Amino acid sequence: MLNFEETIVGCLRNQSKSKEMVYKSFYGYLMAVILRYVNDRDDAEELVNDAFIKIFNAVKQFKFPANKEEHQKAFKAWISKIASRTAIDFLRTKRNLMSIEEIVEEQEPLTEINIITALNVKDILKLLDALPEIQKLIFNLYEIEGFSHDEIAKTLNIPESSSRVYLTRAKNKLRTLYSKTIANAYATY
Template sequence: MTPTTDTRLNTLWEGCLKNDRKQQEMFYRLLAPKMLAVCMRYAKDKDEAQDILQEGFIKMFKHMHNYRGEGSLEGWIRRIMVHSAISRYRKAKTMVLVDDFDEQGIPVIISYNNNTLEVNDLLRLVQALPKMYRSVFNMYAIEGFSHQEIGSKLGMTELLSRTTLHRARTILKDKLNSLAVRERHCLAG
C-alpha cells in the first residue's frame, strides 16, 4: 500500500473502532479486493472465497479491539482471513486420503514457458487441488507456516503435512507439464 492508502486505512480504522458504519463500509471496500485474493488461494472457486472473505471480515469487526498496533493492520487482517479459511477447512474436513495419483518417484522436468503462464492460470491450478492439498500447499508455500504449525492447525501430524505438500507439488508439476505439452502441440500444429 502507498503512504496515502496507509493514512486512509488508519483514518478509516479509527472510525471502525468507534462503530461508525459508514467508515466500516469504506474500510471493507478498500481492503476487500486484496483480502479476496488471499481467500482465493484457499477456496475452490470465487463463491467459496467470497464466503471466507465475509467470515473473515465479520471476525475482524467482532474482534477489532484486539488489534494492539503491533505489526501492520493489513497483516493482522490478512492473518484473520487465512485463519477463516483454515476454520472453514476444518469444518468441512473429511479425513480420508484418496491416493489416486501416481507416486512413481520419477523426477518431473518442467520446461513450460513461464512468460505465457498467467497468474490466473496458476491460481486455477492451485484451486483444482483437493481441499487438503490446497490448504497445506497454501499454508506452507504462500503463508510460510512450518509443517508443525500446519499439523497443529489442521489436526494432522507433521509427517502427513509433509506428505500432503509433496503430493500437492507433484500434482501441480504434472498439470504444468500437461499444459506445456498442450502448448507445444498447439504451436506445432
C-alpha cells in the first residue's frame, strides 16, 4: 500500500494504480464540491470526471507544503479549486447564470451580518438550491471555497462591488428562507 506522497508521485509518473487510488479516495469529496454548484447528478458526475482529468494533467503543478502533516489537506484544497472552476466553466457554457448586472454597493441597503445561532452548514447547503444561480455561485465561492471578492470578480468577469452585493443578497435570502423553515417546523408541532 502506497502512502499519500508516493501515490502523488505515481500520478506524476502516469501510473494507473496511483491515479485509481486518487480517484477512489477523492471522488466523493469532489462530488460534494461540484454538487454545490450544479443540481443535476449526471452533470455533476461528468464534471467530477472532467476535474480529475484536469487534476491528473496538472498534478506536476501541485507543490507539497513543508509540513508533511499538511500534504493531504493542501492537495484537497488544490483539487477543490480545480473542481469548483470546472463547475463554473460548465455553468458559463450553459448560460445558467442569470444576467449579471453591474451593481454599485450604494444601490443596495447594507444590512448587518447577523448569523442566526442555530444555523448550521447542512441547513445552508439545503437552502442554497433556492437561491438564484449567481447568488448561489458567489456564496459558494466566497463562503465555502474561500475565494476573495477580487478573485470572484476576475473569475466571473464582474465588478468586485457586484460580487459583494450578490453575496449580501444571498445571505439575506438564506436568512429569510431559514427563518421560514424554522417557523414551518414550529407550526407542525
